[in-house]
Amino acid sequence: MxxxxxxxxxxxxxxxxxxxxxxxxxxxxxxxxxxxxxxxxxxxxxxxxxxxxxxxxxxxxxxxxxxxxxxxxAVPDGNHREILIWLQEQCMQHRPDLRVYPESGVKAEAYCKGRARTDGAVARKGHFTGHGEWSATDGILMAVEITSHDRDTDKRDRVEKPVGYATAGIPLYLLIDRDNRRVTVFSEPKDGRYQQAPSYPWSTPVDLPEPLGFTLDTQELKEYAD
Structure with missing residues (x-):
């Protein structure tokens, strides 16, 4: 749908x-x-x-x-928040040394010229201690965006964010697409682009490469499409 x-x-x-x-x-x-x-x-x-x-x-x-x-x-709705909790639980299960930090302001793009507010940023526990409103991307292992039902989500989450995060050197970008019911894993940033971007339909296993190195069970996502 x-x-x-x-x-x-x-x-x-x-x-x-x-x-x-x-x-x-x-x-x-x-x-x-x-x-x-x-x-x-x-x-x-x-x-x-x-x-x-x-x-x-x-x-x-x-x-x-x-x-x-x-x-x-867009301001997140209830399903958007539930998806983030789902990801936090999955991350804690496989990598208890990591945390999914919601609403993280990061200095994206080349030379830190952009300011993106990720839906989630995966980093080691304690990573953001002492940081200000906008953090450098060093130490952020994965940026996370969950699409919202607004007219700018296509350009923002599917086009601009992959470029901004890749240019900033974030190893992984996880796009949870509620409109298309798919999960896309962007990896291997090089020259301002992610070299790999496999896409998976919801309910199928989603492999997250290093530096995370575990598989997401996406069966539960079907409950949060709308």
Whole structure:
């Protein structure tokens, strides 16, 4: 089953108005909201301006900075959260030395110029101790994204995120695709691209290569497609 995400807005007009109200004064007049999308007037923000804007955003607005553009990431629903818990349990079962850290801000893309908020980041226990809002990708073994039913998920999760994570040198990127009911494992980052990206239908075993080195049982995912 697939979902028509073409008409799902990035954010509500109420969230946009709250974002403008909270934004640094020098950025307020540069924010626009057209057709359910957030736009930046007078040229793109630089990464420092983005961090200022993101720090002031309300809790209902999740912002990322990818390919020099400000992106709005959908707020997770209940099934989205259950999938993350499923992954945490699988990881703990096979690799008790690792943790799946939710909502992790990472410095993605070349030269740390991007700011991505992963649905999950797999790293050794204690890895993020002492880190700020945005962490370097060193020590992150796998980035995780779970698609949301919004119109930007295709470009964001299936196109832009693999490039950003590969360029940043994250060894694995796990895409849990609720629209297509598939799990894709991106691995072997080289020259800004993952060289391997096998895709598996839900309910089949999914092999995660090193540095994780275990197999996911995806049978339970069928319960969380919608």
């Amino acid at each position: 697939t979902h028509d995400t073409a008409d799902r807005p990035q954010m509500s007009v109420e969230d946009f108005e709250e974002l403008v109200r909270r934004a640094p004064s020098e950025l307020r007049n540069r924010l626009e909201f057209l057709g359910g999308r957030l736009y930046i007037r007078h040229g793109p923000l630089d990464v420092d301006e983005f961090e200022e804007l993101e720090a002031s955003a309300p809790e209902t607005v999740r912002l990322e900075y990818i390919n020099g553009k400000v992106e709005v990431k």
